[in-house]
Amino acid sequence: MSRSLYKGPYVDEKLLKKIAGKKPQETGVIRTWARASMISPEMVGFTFGVHNGKDHIEVLVTEDMVGHRLGEFSPTKKFYRHGGKMQKELDQKKKEAEIAAARAAKASA
Numbered sequence: 001m002s003r004s005l006y007k008g009p010y011v012d013e014k015l016l017k018k019i020a021g022k023k024p025q026e027t028g029v030i031r032t033w034a035r036a037s038m039i040s041p042e043m044v045g046f047t048f049g050v051h052n053g054k055d056h057i058e059v060l061v062t063e064d065m066v067g068h069r070l071g072e073f074s075p076t077k078k079f080y081r082h083g084g085k086m087q088k089e090l091d092q093k094k095k096e097a098e099i100a101a102a103r104a105a106k107a108s109a
Contacts, residue, residue, distance in 0.1 A: 009038040009067075019046055031056050035071030050074035 003010060012034035019030065024045035031049040044063055049056030050070045057074040065073070081087060 009040070010036060011040050012037040015048075016040075016042070019043060029056070029058055032070065035069065035074065037070050039065045039068055039070060041066055052076045 012032070015030070015032055015034055015037055019027070019042060024047070027046065029047050029049045031051070033051045035050060039061055041063075043061045044066065046061055048059050048061065048070060050059050050073065051057075052074045053076050059070065059073045
C-alpha cells in the first residue's frame with residue numbers, strides 16, 4: 001500500500017545528510033539499513049550498501065530507480081534450487097555429460 005499523498009515520500013533523513021553537498025565520485029559506498037527509504041533524484045549516481053539482514057549489498061542508483069525503495073534492489077532471500085525427483089534427474093544427466101566430456105578430452109590428448 002502506498003503512502004498517502006499529503007505526507008509525501010519517506011526518505012530517511014540520515015541518508016540525505018550523508019549525501020548533502022557531496023559528489024558521487026568523492027564518496028565511497030554509503031552503508032545503510034534504511035530499506036524502506038524512497039530513492040529521490042538527489043541520490044542518483046551514489047552507491048549505497050543496502051543491508052539485507054546479513055550483508056550490505058552495493059546498489060548503484062540510476063535515474064530509472066527514482067521512486068522505488070532501496071530494499072527492492074537488495075534481496076533478502078537467496079534462491080538455492082527446486083528440489084524433488086525431477087531435479088535429481090537433471091543433476092544426474094549433467095554429471096554424466098561432464099564425465100563424458102572429460103573422457104573425450106582425455107582420449108583426444
